[in-house]
Amino acid sequence: MSIFAYDMGVPSIEAFFEKRLAQGRAYFTREEAQAAFDLSPHALSVALTRQVRKKRLARPWRGFYLILRPEDRAFGAPDPVRWIDPLMQYLQLDYRIALLRAAAFHGASHQAAMVFQVIVPRQMRGFEIGRQRLEFVYQNPQAFVQVNQTGWLGSLKSEAGFAKVAGLELTLLDCARYFHKAAGIGGLAQIAKDLGGQAKPSDLAQIAVHYENSAVRRLGYLLERAGHVAQADALRPFVRQAKTAALLDPSVKPLVEGLPGLHEKAPGWRLILNESVEVDF
Known part of the structure; x- marks a missing residue:
């Protein structure tokens, strides 16, 4: 032919x-x-x-x-949820849909996911196809294997089948770890407020073992601030493991380079509050 x-x-x-x-x-x-x-x-x-x-x-x-x-032709490609699972199977790579898309899936109504974010245990370059934009977020392979477990994952359904998505507790910790990709500290605070009350404290504590201590403390502080006391208390033991106080938002630079400035402290979480946080109610 x-x-x-x-x-x-x-x-x-x-x-x-x-x-x-x-x-x-x-x-x-x-x-x-x-x-x-x-x-x-x-x-x-x-x-x-x-x-x-x-x-x-x-x-x-x-x-x-x-x-x-x-x-689909007007957008150049269908929603990635319809083909991310077969693509990752083709690449023979495990994954989970995460961050803003996962937060929206779990009911964080304030989060509009402009990019389809996928956490993978390998460095991968994102790409655009039509109006769709995909971003691959790297997680250390050892930590990825520990947390990308069936019990801590959910599934997003489409007419093409199912795609793996971070479960609620995993979504909270992913957003705390990669907050700069999840609308910043303000975005993390909003997600913590919207979703934190639904999280299982025991699952939060188990998953948190595999995350950076400073990220866990940021999440605990924001959960407590949002009034989700049981969930915050589940993360409080991690404060005892902290060697130094961490900035709430390490991306915020002091007004004068080299000078730390004066910031309010949250001693209960060993955090320096160098950024004001506001959320919608």
Whole structure:
């Protein structure tokens, strides 16, 4: 079969797309396409590239393709929740949807996720595809394996199946650890207020063992400030392990470089409150 037959809409390629869509699999790998069609590797590459140009396909990763429905074409790609799981399976890499998208999933109504954030145990470059933007956040592999457990994960459902998402307690600790990617300290404070009361104190304490002590203390302080006393108390034992006081927001620089300035302290959490925090009620 010639490459030109594909571009003319010969039923075989249409049937391939339709069969995948009917199965709820709006994606395929290059290897699957190679097995389905009697084309040389070069001819297949040209055929797939032309389908991408026609906006019938999108390619978020080399060798991995998305079949675009008409409603997807205006955005250049469907919501990543519909294809992140098969993509990560293709890459043979464990993952979890996290931070702002996970917080919104759990009910943090103030958080608008402008980027689809995924935590992985490997350094990966994010990318944009159409109007969708993906960001991969690195977590130390040892810590990742310890916390990316079934009991601490949830699942996001779409018509394509399920995708792994951080559970509520894991979301809180991820946002505390990577607060600079979760709308800053103010964003973390809002998430702590919105979600903290639903968190299981015992799970928080168990997961927190695998996070930096300063991140745990920041979360504990913000949970206490939001009135979620039981959850804050579950994290209080971590204060005894702290060797030094930490800044609430280490990204805030003093007015005069080299001078620490005078800041209010939260001795109960060994924090220096160098940033005011406000949340919506």
